[in-house]
Amino acid sequence: MSASALLEVSDLVVNFHSRRERRAGKPNAVDGVSFALRPDETLAIVGESGSGKTTVARCVVGLQAPQEGVIRYDGAAIGPVSKRSPATRRAIQMVFQDPAASLNPRMTVRSIISETWRTHPSVAPDGRAWDAAIEELLADVGLDPGVADRRAAALSGGQCQRVSIARALSLRPRLLVCDEAVSALDVSVQSQILRLLAGLRAARGLAILFITHDLGVVRQIADRVAVMHRGGLVETATADDLFDRPGHPYTKKLLEAALDLEGA
Numbered sequence: 568m569s570a571s572a573l574l575e576v577s578d579l580v581v582n583f584h585s586r587r588e589r590r591a592g593k594p595n596a597v598d599g600v601s602f603a604l605r606p607d608e609t610l611a612i613v614g615e616s617g618s619g620k621t622t623v624a625r626c627v628v629g630l631q632a633p634q635e636g637v638i639r640y641d642g643a644a645i646g647p648v649s650k651r652s653p654a655t656r657r658a659i660q661m662v663f664q665d666p667a668a669s670l671n672p673r674m675t676v677r678s679i680i681s682e683t684w685r686t687h688p689s690v691a692p693d694g695r696a697w698d699a700a701i702e703e704l705l706a707d708v709g710l711d712p713g714v715a716d717r718r719a720a721a722l723s724g725g726q727c728q729r730v731s732i733a734r735a736l737s738l739r740p741r742l743l744v745c746d747e748a749v750s751a752l753d754v755s756v757q758s759q760i761l762r763l764l765a766g767l768r769a770a771r772g773l774a775i776l777f778i779t780h781d782l783g784v785v786r787q788i789a790d791r792v793a794v795m796h797r798g799g800l801v802e803t804a805t806a807d808d809l810f811d812r813p814g815h816p817y818t819k820k821l822l823e824a825a826l827d828l829e830g831a
């Protein structure tokens with residue numbers, strides 16, 4: 568484990584096929600992926616659909632158990648979510664792609680956030696301070712206090728994603744895993760949410776693992792980038808180096824395809 572890593576993923580392998588299919592040569596969804604993330608860093612994992620990005624993210628948050636490999640958080644190996652300590656579960660939070668689907672539409676924002684404190688009382692504010700703490704969280708994600716009493720169903724996609732982020736922050740995480748967290752939003756709302764995440768990272772000292780297929784998003788948010796192709800990592804570089812001097816032929820193809828799209 569490198570001294571400065573908050574998260575270290577080593578030789579991760581995930582295969583969804585049966586043993587017989589594996590013997591017949593069906594490929595691993597994730598095939599020997601290794602990377603590390605510093606406590607103050609945003610690492611983007613980028614790659615086309617089906618390259619294995621979401622599966623890596625699900626392993627990190629403990630929703631998917633890998634067949635092989637080790638995930639270390641703060642120096643200690645961590646297993647699936649059911650085997651993690653409450654402190655680790657709390658420290659690693661996920662923001663999902665579809666903000667509306669990840670919130671219960673019938674619940675008010677106040678209940679959505681309060682629920683996390685009932686599950687993790689160690690970080691709940693004292694007694695009557697819940698309302699004030701909820702207002703503060705909403706302000707941190709750029710929402711008015713009045714949003715607390717609205718149901719998730721009544722909010723826009725961008726507002727829902729801000730609430731999802733507030734819900735994650737209510738648990739005082741150290742690592743935020745964002746899985747295509749802006750893909751379902753309009754481009755202008757995407758930029759607002761990416762700026763919000765960058766600000767929160769700086770203000771709260773968060774590490775962010777950002778899964779995306781979109782190089783435009785990578786450019787806006789990432790310090791470093793890991794490029795996934797067919798289950799493996801083909802290249803890891805700083806964002807500047809990756810855009811200026813892509814090393815792997817697949818990365819070059821991804822960049823060219825993105826430029827074609829921009830020019831179209």
Ligand SMILES: Nc1ncnc2c1ncn2[C@@H]1O[C@H](COP(=O)(O)OP(=O)(O)OP(=O)(O)O)[C@@H](O)[C@H]1O
Pocket residue numbers: 583596614615616617618619620621622623780
């Ligand atoms: N629960 C599952 N059961 C079976 N196969 C799965 C499962 N989850 C993912 N896969 C397969 O694993 C491979 C990697 O999928 P994954 O979702 O991790 O890729 P991705 O890069 O995130 O793509 P996308 O952006 O389309 O979600 C794909 O071939 C996918 O079909």
